[in-house]
Amino acid sequence: MQLEAKNVGFQYGDGPWLFQGVNVTLEPGEIVGITGPSGRGKTTFCRILAGFESPIEGAVHFKGAPLPKGGYHPVQMVLQHPEKAINPKWKMHKILNEGYQPDKELLDLLGIEQEWLTRWPHELSGGELQRFCVARALGPNTRFLIADEMTTMLDANTQAQIWHAIMEIAEKREMGILVITHESKLMQRLCHRVIDFNEWG
Incomplete structure (x- = not known):
């Protein structure tokens, strides 16, 4: 039930390639980190995995087949700013x-x-809203979760509680997680391996 990106490339219009030849495989229950400077296309790549964007080159496969076009998507994504997703x-x-x-x-x-x-929504704090975004993403059919700087803006206690909940659920369901964060300590603590996105500039 792996999630696989095969030679994925993306560009906006006739502009330069944001990235090319990205090959990433995520197994059930595996936690993988993605590192690299801002502007290299990490979020765009994750949006492709979650079905929000289509690659210009390559393809994304789930269980060996193209990602489904309709219904509940098996790859869910939680963004840094919850107010933009609500x-x-x-x-x-x-x-x-x-x-x-x-x-x-x-x-x-x-x-x-x-x-x-x-x-x-305006009556809740950013941390409270983010909890809702995480809950909404953890449906019974979610097989892979993408956390794009998900807890960067939150206080340490809220970060810890959200990640504790996600890790507990991921272990029970054998759910794969892709983590984007500039917090090296968090990545070292959570991830089985880390991918350097600079490889695909």
Whole structure:
């Protein structure tokens, strides 16, 4: 059930290649870090893995076949800024149930309080919103999670709680995780291996 990028390349319009020849394989239960300076295309590559962008070259395969076009996507992505991923016109219970209905055990594990469900996004802090984004991404059909600087803007306690929850769920489900972060200590603590994105400039 591996996730595999084969010779993936991407460019905007007729501009220079952002990256070419990217080959990455992620196994179930494996935690892989991606490192490299800003502007090298790490987030764009992850958006391709999650189905938000299409590669100009190459392909992404899940279980040996092209990624599905419809239904719940097996690769979910959590971004650095949760407010950009949430509809400000929806209350939190509607946002949370957009893809599936999380159980109370998951909400408790992520520290999501029941009273938050009736609030508007602007009534919650960035850390509280990010907990919802993580819960929304951890549906029963999620096989790989991409964490793109997911906890960079959060305080240490919130970071620790969110990562503890994710690691517990990943172990239970054998879920693969791709981590993008500039925090070397976090990457060393979490990842089985680290990929240097500079290889594909």
